[in-house]
Amino acid sequence: MPRSIYVHVPFCEQICHYCDFNKFFLENQPIDEYLALCEKEMKLTQEKFPSQDKIETIYVGGGTPTSLSTEQLKRLLLSIKSHFPLADPVEWTVEVNPGSADKEKLAMLKEVGVNRLSIGAQTFDPKLLQAINRDHKTSDIERTVHMSREAGITNLSLDLMFGLPNQTMAQWESTLKEACDLPIEHISAYSLKVEAKTVFYQMHRKGQLSLLPQELEADMYEKLREVLEINDFQQYEISNFAKNGLKSEHNLTYWNNDEYYGIGAGAHSYVNGVRRANNGPLPKYMKALRQNALPYLEEHEVPVKEKMEEQMFMGLRKLEGISSETFYERFSLGIHDVFPDVIDSLKANSLLEEKNQFIRLTDKGLLLGNEVFEKFLLAD
Structure with a gap:
C-alpha cells in the first residue's frame, strides 16, 4: 500500500x-x-x-x-x-x-x-x-x-x-x-x-x-x-x-515506481496496481464529492508488461539506475530475460552501462534519455 x-x-x-x-x-x-x-x-x-x-x-x-x-x-x-x-x-x-x-x-x-x-x-x-x-x-x-x-x-x-x-x-x-x-x-x-x-x-x-x-x-x-x-x-x-x-x-x-495516494482536482494516484486520474475541472471534481463519490475520471489496471516498462522508464532516470535484484523481486523475471536485445544494443552504443547489479545511463545516455526509454516498450 x-x-x-x-x-x-x-x-x-x-x-x-x-x-x-x-x-x-x-x-x-x-x-x-x-x-x-x-x-x-x-x-x-x-x-x-x-x-x-x-x-x-x-x-x-x-x-x-x-x-x-x-x-x-x-x-x-x-x-x-x-x-x-x-x-x-x-x-x-x-x-x-x-x-x-x-x-x-x-x-x-x-x-x-x-x-x-x-x-x-x-x-x-x-x-x-x-x-x-x-x-x-x-x-x-x-x-x-x-x-x-x-x-x-x-x-x-x-x-x-x-x-x-x-x-x-x-x-x-x-x-x-x-x-x-x-x-x-x-x-x-x-x-x-x-x-x-x-x-x-x-x-x-x-x-x-x-x-x-x-x-x-x-x-x-x-x-x-x-x-x-x-x-x-x-x-x-x-x-x-x-x-x-x-x-x-x-x-x-x-x-522507484512505488504506489502513492493522490488528492485534489486533476491529481493522479497509484493504489493496488491501479492508476487513477481525478477529474480536473473544478465543477466535475466537486460534483462527484458532493454526491459522496470519489472523483475519478479514469481508472487503469496496470498489466505486468506495462509495469515492467514503467520500471525501466522511471528507474533509469536515477543516476544509480535500476537494481536487477529489485526487478527480479517484483516480477520473478530477470531484466536480461525481459529485455535481452535492448540492453545489449544500448550498451553497445554506450548509452547504458552495468555495474554491481545495477543498469544505468551513461553520460551520453543522460543526454538522450527519451530515446533510451522508448526502446523498453515491449511488443504486444
Whole structure:
C-alpha cells in the first residue's frame, strides 16, 4: 500500500506561459468548499483503500499552494494529518512561490510539521521572468529562502528552468551562480517543454516563440551538471541534485515506481496496481464529492508488461539506475530475460552501462534519455 501522498492545490494568482498543470485563477474561486471536498476525498479514500503503512512522504503542489491564505492552507495541511497516519519522521514538502509566502505563513508551515519547501524560482533573470509570466522578482527568491530558514525550515529546494525563449548561456550561468550562492540543499532543473494548452503552445503555433537550438540546450544541461558538481550538489536523477544526501524522497516514490495516494482536482494516484486520474475541472471534481463519490475520471489496471516498462522508464532516470535484484523481486523475471536485445544494443552504443547489479545511463545516455526509454516498450 502507498507510503506517499500527493495533494493538489489548483489555484494561482497568475498563470505562467509554460505551465500545463491543472490550474485556475484564484479570484472568485470556491476555495473553502474545495478544501472541504478535498478532506472528504481523503476520508473516502481511506475508507476504500485504508492505510496499511504509515505515510513517509507528503507533497503539496499546484498550482500555487501558498496562494491560499494562511488559515486556508493550515486547514488543508491539518486535514492530511487527521486522515492519514504519518511516520516519524515524515518528509513533508510544500511548493512555494517566491513572494507569496510571508513570515506568518512560513511559521504556520513549520508549526504544522512541514519540513521541506520547493521554491519555484525558475530563473534569476528579470527579463526571462517577465517572458515566462512569473509574478515574482529575483529579490523575492533570496528573501523567501532566508525567511524559510528563519522559520526553521532548512531543507530547501529551488526549481530552475533552462532552454527558455531567447535565453543565453550567460544568463543561465548567472542563474546557476545565484542559486548556488543561496543556503539551499537541493536543485531541480528542467528544460522548457512546449506543452499543449499553454500560452507558449499557442505562440509556437503562430510562429511567435523563439526556441533555442537543441545543441545549445544540451550545452546548458552540461553546464548545469558541471556547475552543481563544483558546488557540492550530487546528481541523483536526470534533473535533480542534492547536497548532504537530502534527495527528494517523495519524487523517489515515482522513480522507484512505488504506489502513492493522490488528492485534489486533476491529481493522479497509484493504489493496488491501479492508476487513477481525478477529474480536473473544478465543477466535475466537486460534483462527484458532493454526491459522496470519489472523483475519478479514469481508472487503469496496470498489466505486468506495462509495469515492467514503467520500471525501466522511471528507474533509469536515477543516476544509480535500476537494481536487477529489485526487478527480479517484483516480477520473478530477470531484466536480461525481459529485455535481452535492448540492453545489449544500448550498451553497445554506450548509452547504458552495468555495474554491481545495477543498469544505468551513461553520460551520453543522460543526454538522450527519451530515446533510451522508448526502446523498453515491449511488443504486444
